[in-house]
Amino acid sequence: MSYEESKKAYAAFGVDTDAALEKLKTVPVSLHCWQGDDVRGFGTGPSKPLTGGIQTTGNYPGRARTPEELMADLDVALSLCPGTKKINIHASYAIFEAGEWADRDKLEPKHFQKWVDFCKTRGLGADFNPTFFSHPKCDPLTLSSPNEETRRFWIGHGKACVRISQYLAQELGQPCVMNIWTGDGFKDIPGDRMGPRVRYKEAIDEILSEPYDFRLVKPCMESKVFGIGVEAYTAGSAEFALSYAAFNRDKCIPLMDNGHYHPTEVVSDKIPALLAFFPEIALHVTRPIRWDSDHVVLYDDETREICREIVRCGGLEGRVNIALDYFDASINRVSAWTVGFRNLQKSLLFALLQPNEALKALQDSGNFTRLMVLQEELKTAPLGEVWAEYCRRCGVPGDGEWFQTVETYESDVLGKRG
Ligand code: RNT
Numbered sequence: 479m480s481y482e483e484s485k486k487a488y489a490a491f492g493v494d495t496d497a498a499l500e501k502l503k504t505v506p507v508s509l510h511c512w513q514g515d516d517v518r519g520f521g522t523g524p525s526k527p528l529t530g531g532i533q534t535t536g537n538y539p540g541r542a543r544t545p546e547e548l549m550a551d552l553d554v555a556l557s558l559c560p561g562t563k564k565i566n567i568h569a570s571y572a573i574f575e576a577g578e579w580a581d582r583d584k585l586e587p588k589h590f591q592k593w594v595d596f597c598k599t600r601g602l603g604a605d606f607n608p609t610f611f612s613h614p615k616c617d618p619l620t621l622s623s624p625n626e627e628t629r630r631f632w633i634g635h636g637k638a639c640v641r642i643s644q645y646l647a648q649e650l651g652q653p654c655v656m657n658i659w660t661g662d663g664f665k666d667i668p669g670d671r672m673g674p675r676v677r678y679k680e681a682i683d684e685i686l687s688e689p690y691d692f693r694l695v696k697p698c699m700e701s702k703v704f705g706i707g708v709e710a711y712t713a714g715s716a717e718f719a720l721s722y723a724a725f726n727r728d729k730c731i732p733l734m735d736n737g738h739y740h741p742t743e744v745v746s747d748k749i750p751a752l753l754a755f756f757p758e759i760a761l762h763v764t765r766p767i768r769w770d771s772d773h774v775v776l777y778d779d780e781t782r783e784i785c786r787e788i789v790r791c792g793g794l795e796g797r798v799n800i801a802l803d804y805f806d807a808s809i810n811r812v813s814a815w816t817v818g819f820r821n822l823q824k825s826l827l828f829a830l831l832q833p834n835e836a837l838k839a840l841q842d843s844g845n846f847t848r849l850m851v852l853q854e855e856l857k858t859a860p861l862g863e864v865w866a867e868y869c870r871r872c873g874v875p876g877d878g879e880w881f882q883t884v885e886t887y888e889s890d891v892l893g894k895r896g
């Protein structure tokens with residue numbers, strides 16, 4: 479079936495495929511730099527183990543070991559991904575001059591100048607994240623630590639990151655989402671659940687007292703249920719993070735990672751709940767399998783449902799900041815980036831090709847029989863050719879065409895890394 483035929487098939491549902499393609503092109507999606515090197519970063523030495531209760535598994539060859547390698551790998555992935563892209567950078571990816579080093583609380587905008595150059599030459603925006611893990615000053619708590627010195631260090635890091643985020647936004651001329659997530663918590667039953675949360679709250683108050691323009695820097699509060707080795711208690715729980723954002727609406731926004739909820743909860747349903755109250759929210763799109771395993775995002779039911787809610791709740795009008803967050807070290811990392819990014823775009827396309835007004839009208843008139851029939855039939859509407867047309871219009875290879883580039887890059891470059 480050609481694009482023109484697919485266009486007619488969607489027109490029969492009352493859907494304009496050209497309008498969907500035009501819209502999709504403009505939606506920023508943030509690609510996380512940390513898939514390229516298994517969340518190792520550059521700042522604290524390459525052998526520093528990953529902490530904070532997150533885990534990468536696998537030892538696939540070709541991990542990026544330097545800023546140059548990471549940027550080269552990103553370039554390959556970016557060339558295979560359609561749409562508007564941002565790069566999501568962690569503070570642990572600071573780039574120092576030879577002989578120079580600064581600890582996390584002393585990081586400066588200049589340590590991210592190479593990232594700014596990278597983004598500028600490619601017309602990309604950037605998002606940012608303080609790195610409250612994989613560092614000797616995790617005791618193992620950070621912002622919620624009872625140790626004053628530990629807390630001061632991490633507050634200093636948070637403030638430095640606000641300044642860096644402001645710099646990134648100003649340099650690149652678009653907002654920078656700055657996500658606050660810590661792995662603070664306990665392996666076993668705590669003796670005090672409130673103390674760490676009160677300290678965490680006060681620490682964030684201090685971090686956000688650092689001056690910034692809220693139109694440019696969007697601090698986020700990301701919640702979590704548990705982590706590896708942090709099974710019993712998480713300071714930044716769902717209620718904690720959401721309450722913080724709700725009580726500080728002039729300073730920050732909530733962020734939901736769909737790996738961070740109990741297994742039968744779905745973020746798709748939480749999007750309209752939050753948008754009923756918050757002007758703006760942020761998402762980490764990932765794929766949990768049984769736990770917060772951060773598998774590569776697929777074109778699956780929940781990813782599509784998340785995208786359907788983003789689209790029909792007006793999320794594409796600047797109300798939902800979309801980022802990817804997963805890390806698989808068991809497969810080719812450039813492919814992991816590309817598959818996840820393309821699947822998110824494909825799911826957004828699926829969502830934009832729904833006759834949302836008609837579906838809403840069926841619901842409001844109580845016609846649930848027809849609502850079910852229509853939603854089922856839309857699942858097999860000819861999306862494939864519309865997707866192929868989107869890839870063509872964005873100047874990137876279509877399905878069946880891009881993987882060869884990754885294979886060549888693996889044999890020429892990745893496979894030769896030690
Ligand atoms: C961890 C959180 C967090 C991290 C990144 C690296 O569970 O999802 O967002 O994945 O900051």
Ligand code: ZN
Pocket residue numbers: 700735762803
């Ligand atoms: Zn996340």
